[in-house]
Amino acid sequence: MRFSPIIFVLLLSCSVNEGNYNRASIYYPVEVTDYYAAPGFYSKNPTFSIKENLDKLLGFPKGGGIYGADNSSIVTLGGPGGYIVVRFDPPIENIPNSYDFIVFGNTIWVGADPNNPNLEPGFVEVKENIEDEWLLLVTPENRDSIVKKKVTYGSNSINAWESADDYNCRVGFTEVTPTLKKPENIKDEDFYTVPDTPGDLTIDSGSGGGDAFKLEWAVDSKFTPVQLSSISYIKISTGLFPNGGYTYGGTYYQSETEVDAIIRVKK
Numbered sequence: 001m002r003f004s005p006i007i008f009v010l011l012l013s014c015s016v017n018e019g020n021y022n023r024a025s026i027y028y029p030v031e032v033t034d035y036y037a038a039p040g041f042y043s044k045n046p047t048f049s050i051k052e053n054l055d056k057l058l059g060f061p062k063g064g065g066i067y068g069a070d071n072s073s074i075v076t077l078g079g080p081g082g083y084i085v086v087r088f089d090p091p092i093e094n095i096p097n098s099y100d101f102i103v104f105g106n107t108i109w110v111g112a113d114p115n116n117p118n119l120e121p122g123f124v125e126v127k128e129n130i131e132d133e134w135l136l137l138v139t140p141e142n143r144d145s146i147v148k149k150k151v152t153y154g155s156n157s158i159n160a161w162e163s164a165d166d167y168n169c170r171v172g173f174t175e176v177t178p179t180l181k182k183p184e185n186i187k188d189e190d191f192y193t194v195p196d197t198p199g200d201l202t203i204d205s206g207s208g209g210g211d212a213f214k215l216e217w218a219v220d221s222k223f224t225p226v227q228l229s230s231i232s233y234i235k236i237s238t239g240l241f242p243n244g245g246y247t248y249g250g251t252y253y254q255s256e257t258e259v260d261a262i263i264r265v266k267k
Helices: 140-145
Strands: 031-036 083-093 101-104 122-127 135-137 146-153 156-163 211-213 230-238 245-248 251-254 261-264
Touching: 083 261, 140 146, 156 230
Parallel strands: none
Antiparallel strands: 031 083, 083 230, 101 211, 101 261, 122 135, 122 230, 146 156, 245 251
16 A cells, blocks of 8 residues: 655755765655555565665665675565655756666676576656656667556556566666675765666676666656756656566566665766
């Protein structure tokens, strides 16, 4: 079921500039405004629900590395259509030809092989104001393979994005790239704010991993590109894919997108 928006207090009255980037809290959301965990295996576990920890997603990720994730700050979205919405203040600016924010999950590379990830991809939508329509972030290469579907859970019917391609989801989706463990001699704001290059089968030196997004990928409901100056709201939802899950340790798991953190890129 839905639960009411969670309100957090953050004393933040300044705009983003170089000086303000010294404040670590500027990089992550100020509040979670909506959350619906669709039915699924992990959504039954209160450990992975935001209702058990109101600080989840309002901070930096807890990286475990490519071999095993640290699930201590993970929020599950449940099955297809499950979602979470967060708000940034100040807004995230659209910097041309630049990655603007990073979504961290709990993906690992099975056997440390980047060609064998346990993918549970999620879709990302954004908007500037609460009354605006959601704009999907999708690369030009993937636009023709994505449609919106209705998913029914009992008497509850919700929208879910579906991709016709299981294997072309390395760029423009969440929970594709592992979240690395931060070295002790580096601050969170100097490690988890550095985007990795999506689609590469390595993690860039100096980056904490995760999946980076560009606001210039935004499209409307007709998949027409939309030019944004900035956004305040980010929505992440579990997607539908042909395979619908993954096998790990001989056990099949339904795809349920998890989110650890959503972080503004350091400019």
